[in-house]
Amino acid sequence: MKEMLQEIENYLSEFNNDHGLDLAIDTIRIDFQKQHKKDALDRLGCWRKITPNSNISSKLKKRLNADEITSAYQLDKENIYYFNSSTAPSNHTVKSILNILKDVSEIDVCFDTPIPPSLDELQKRFNLTHYKDSVYINTPNIQMIEKVIIYNKAIKNGLNAPLWRIEFTVTIPNVRHLAIPLHDIKEIIDLTRGTHG
Amino acid sequence: MDKKQRKALEAKAKKKIKAIMRQYPLFKDTAITINFK
Numbered sequence: 001m002k003e004m005l006q007e008i009e010n011y012l013s014e015f016n017n018d019h020g021l022d023l024a025i026d027t028i029r030i031d032f033q034k035q036h037k038k039d040a041l042d043r044l045g046c047w048r049k050i051t052p053n054s055n056i057s058s059k060l061k062k063r064l065n066a067d068e069i070t071s072a073y074q075l076d077k078e079n080i081y082y083f084n085s086s087t088a089p090s091n092h093t094v095k096s097i098l099n100i101l102k103d104v105s106e107i108d109v110c111f112d113t114p115i116p117p118s119l120d121e122l123q124k125r126f127n128l129t130h131y132k133d134s135v136y137i138n139t140p141n142i143q144m145i146e147k148v149i150i151y152n153k154a155i156k157n158g159l160n161a162p163l164w165r166i167e168f169t170v171t172i173p174n175v176r177h178l179a180i181p182l183h184d185i186k187e188i189i190d191l192t193r194g195t196h197g
Numbered sequence: 198m199d200k201k202q203r204k205a206l207e208a209k210a211k212k213k214i215k216a217i218m219r220q221y222p223l224f225k226d227t228a229i230t231i232n233f234k
C-alpha cells in the first residue's frame with residue numbers, strides 16, 4: 001500500500017512540476033466485492049471498527065449518502081476506511097475510501113447550504129482572504145481549526161441548484177482520541193447565517 | 198491556465214493514477230473515483 005501511495009505521490013509531484021499545478025488528492029474511493037478482496041485487505045494491517053456514533057463515522061457516511069452503511073473499519077492509524085453496505089446484502093459490497101494524507105493528521109468537515117453565506121459578521125471577527133470565487137480564513141486562531149474555505153460549490157461542480165460549501169480543515173492531534181471542534185464550527189456557520197448571538 | 202485546461206489536466210492525472218492503482222492486485226478490476234482538493 002505504501003509503495004503504491006509513494007508511486008502516486010511521485011507521479012503527482014512530477015505532474016504538478018511539469019504543468020505548474022498544485023493538484024493534491026483529497027479522496028480515493030474504490031468499490032469492490034468483499035468476498036474477493038477481504039483477505040487481501042486483512043493482510044494490509046489491523047482494521048479497527050469505528051464507533052457508529054463517532055464524528056468520523058458520521059463524516060464518512062456523508063460521503064456515501066446513497067448507501068446505508070452498517071459498519072465501518074479503519075486501517076491502523078491511516079486515514080483509510082472500508083464500509084459494509086446493507087444496500088446489497090447478497091453480494092456484501094464493500095466500500096473503501098482512501099484519503100491520502102499520510103496518517104490521520106487532518107480531516108475536512110463540510111457544511112453545505114443553498115443560502116449564500118453572509119460575510120458581514122464573519123469579516124468583523126476574522127481576516128478574510130478572497131481568491132477567485134472562494135473566501136479563505138487562513139488563520140482562524142481556533143484550536144484544531146487550521147483553515148476555513150467558503151465557496152460556491154454549484155459553480156465549481158456545475159450544479160443546477162444553488163449550493164455553497166463551508167469547509168473546515170480540522171487538525172487531528174491524536175487519532176485515538178478523535179474530537180472535532182463542533183461548537184467552534186457551529187459558531188462560524190451561525191456567523192455566516194447572521195444568527196450568531 | 199483557464200478552468201477548462203485545468204479540468205483537462207486533472208482528468209489526465211486521474212487516469213494515470215487509476216492506472217498506477219490497477220497495477221496492484223487489490224485494485225485490479227475495481228471502480229476507482231478520485232477527487233482532488
